[in-house]
Amino acid sequence: MNDFLHSHGWQALSLQGFGPLLLQGTWMTLKLALLSLGLSLALGLFGASAKLSRLKLLRVPATLYTTLIRSVPDLVLILLIFYTLQLWLNDLTEMLGWDYFEIDPFTAGVITLGFIYGAYFTENFRGAILSVPAGQLEAATAYGLSKAQRFRLVLFPQLMRFALPGLGNNWLVLLKSTALVSIIGLADLVKAAQNAGKTTNNTLYFLIIAGLVYLLITTLSNRLFKHLERRYNTGIKGLAR
Structure with missing residues (x-):
C-alpha cells in the first residue's frame, strides 16, 4: 500500500512525468511576454511622442498604426504579421542571393506581440503625457534643463503615475495573448x-x-x-x- 501511494504520489507531484516540459513551457512564455513587453514599451513611447508631435509626417502614421492595430483581432494579426514577415524575408534573401532563412516562432512571437501591443501602450502613454501639467515642463525649460533632463526628471516620473494602471492591464492582456503564439509552433x-x-x-x-x-x-x-x-x-x- 505504501509503495502504491509513494509511486502515485510522486507521479502526481511530477505531473505524470511532464513537469519538466511544463516548466520549459512556462519559461518560454515568460521570456516571450517580457521581451514583447520591452518592445511594446519602446514602441508605445515613440508612438505617443509621434501622435503628440506637431509634425504631420509623424502624427498621421502613428494614428493609422494605433487605429488599424486596435481594430483587428490579435489572432488575425499574429498570422498576418508572421507570414508577411516570412514572405518579405524570402524576397530579400532572394534579391540579395542569400541562403533561405526561416524566422523561428519565438522571434516572430516577440516581434508580433510587441508590434500589436505597442499600439495599446501608445494610447496609454499619450493619455498619461497629456495628464502632466504643461506648466511643470515650462518651468523645467525656464530652469535651463535639456530635453533629456526634462523627460527624465520631470515628465517620466509623472507620466508613470498616470500610466501605471493602464500599463498593468495591458501587461496582463499581453501575457494571456502569448497563448495565441502557440498557433505558429512556439x-x-x-x-x-x-x-x-x-x-x-x-x-x-x-x-x-x-x-x-x-x-x-x-x-x-x-x-x-x-x-x-x-x-x-x-x-x-x-x-x-
Whole structure:
C-alpha cells in the first residue's frame, strides 16, 4: 500500500512525468511576454511622442498604426504579421542571393506581440503625457534643463503615475495573448499542456495546471504593479497607500 501511494504520489507531484516540459513551457512564455513587453514599451513611447508631435509626417502614421492595430483581432494579426514577415524575408534573401532563412516562432512571437501591443501602450502613454501639467515642463525649460533632463526628471516620473494602471492591464492582456503564439509552433506553456494532455489522454487536467500557472504569474504581476503605483504616488495625498 505504501509503495502504491509513494509511486502515485510522486507521479502526481511530477505531473505524470511532464513537469519538466511544463516548466520549459512556462519559461518560454515568460521570456516571450517580457521581451514583447520591452518592445511594446519602446514602441508605445515613440508612438505617443509621434501622435503628440506637431509634425504631420509623424502624427498621421502613428494614428493609422494605433487605429488599424486596435481594430483587428490579435489572432488575425499574429498570422498576418508572421507570414508577411516570412514572405518579405524570402524576397530579400532572394534579391540579395542569400541562403533561405526561416524566422523561428519565438522571434516572430516577440516581434508580433510587441508590434500589436505597442499600439495599446501608445494610447496609454499619450493619455498619461497629456495628464502632466504643461506648466511643470515650462518651468523645467525656464530652469535651463535639456530635453533629456526634462523627460527624465520631470515628465517620466509623472507620466508613470498616470500610466501605471493602464500599463498593468495591458501587461496582463499581453501575457494571456502569448497563448495565441502557440498557433505558429512556439512551444509555450499552452502548447506544452496540450502535448502532455494528448499523450496522457487527460487534456483537461493539464489545461487546468496551465491556467493555475497563469493565475500565479498574474497575481505576482498585480503585486508588483501595486508596489510601483505606491512608489510613483509617493507624496500624493490619498494615492500613496
